[in-house]
Amino acid sequence: xxxxxxxxxxxxxxxxxxxxVYCNSSSVFSSLQWYRQEPGEGPxxxxxVVTGGEVKKxxxxxxxxxxxxxDSSLHITAAQPGDTGLYLCAGAEGNTGFQxxxxxxxxxxxVSP
Amino acid sequence: xxxVMQNPRHLVRRRGQEARLRCSPMKGHSHVYWYRQLPxxxxxxxxxxxxxxxxxxxxxxxxxFSAEFPKEGPSILRIQQVVRGDSAAYFCASSPSLSExxxxxxxxxxxVL
Numbered sequence: 001x002x003x004x005x006x007x008x009x010x011x012x013x014x015x016x017x018x019x020x021v022y023c024n025s026s027s028v029f030s031s032l033q034w035y036r037q038e039p040g041e042g043p044x045x046x047x048x049v050v051t052g053g054e055v056k057k058x059x060x061x062x063x064x065x066x067x068x069x070x071d072s073s074l075h076i077t078a079a080q081p082g083d084t085g086l087y088l089c090a091g092a093e094g095n096t097g098f099q100x101x102x103x104x105x106x107x108x109x110x111v112s113p
Numbered sequence: 114x115x116x117v118m119q120n121p122r123h124l125v126r127r128r129g130q131e132a133r134l135r136c137s138p139m140k141g142h143s144h145v146y147w148y149r150q151l152p153x154x155x156x157x158x159x160x161x162x163x164x165x166x167x168x169x170x171x172x173x174x175x176x177x178f179s180a181e182f183p184k185e186g187p188s189i190l191r192i193q194q195v196v197r198g199d200s201a202a203y204f205c206a207s208s209p210s211l212s213e214x215x216x217x218x219x220x221x222x223x224x225v226l
Contacts, residue, residue: 033214042117042204042217043156088155100169101148101215103155 003027004091004104012110013079021074021087021107029091032065032072033101037086046074079111115140117207117218125224132192132199134221138207145188146215147180150202162188195225 004025013019023032031050035043047056049065049072056063062075072089089104118137126132138145143164148156149172158172162182173180177195182188192199202222206215 035217040219040222042206042219045214045216048214090156100158100161101146101156102158103148105155 004089004102006087006089006104006107008107009105010108010110012112015080015111015113016078017111019076019079019109021076021109022071023073023089023104024071025091026070027091027093028069029093029102030069031092032069033090033092034063034072034074035088035090037088037106043088043090076109079109081111081113084109084111117142117205117216119203119205119218119221121221122219123222123224125226126195127226128196129194132195132223132225134190134192134203134205134223136188136190136205136207136218138188138205139209139216142207142209142216144208144211145182146206146208147188147190148204148206150204150220152201156204159190192223195223197225199223200225 004023007022031048033048034046036046037043047063049063052067052069054065060077064073087107090101093100093102117139120135124132145162147159149159150156160173160180161169164182165184177193179191202220204217204220206217208215
């Protein structure tokens, strides 16, 4: 089974600061997804990246998929308290079309007002 | 369109009892996935089912755990003779087809006393 490591594990910042979360693996994934999970809830999909080098923007969030499709980053500009949560990356492994997701270890973000 | 529904949201069992977790996929979704999230760990894939068929159960413990997705009704994850190590959040996800995005339910939090 492929492994995904996220860094940092914990991040506590002030409102208005920028931050970057990294998701790294030694293996290639067919696609990579970013989720945010609130306490007591299930993960909510933020974005899916498929092509190596792909960059996607979602308001203040910028997602990038590495050229070799082994790593990804999530950059948040001018963080707000509402961004607080657990951020998870997940790679789809297997080449049969079945999206067996391998989840990263998670980055817990706290944005203070 | 209601999202993925899971019940119960919280379940308390004593060691040796059985736990039944239910998942109703989104309308029109015929693919169901179960994941387990142990405390302070990431989500781990358990099993992938289509209607009446188990497609991939490579993440399921070999003993005590079983899953089904009958023609009618919800998918059920069954854990027999629960032990304390089974305490975790169990998430169900569904997708409309094989390679499309998985949407997660709110999870069932199982506590084994």
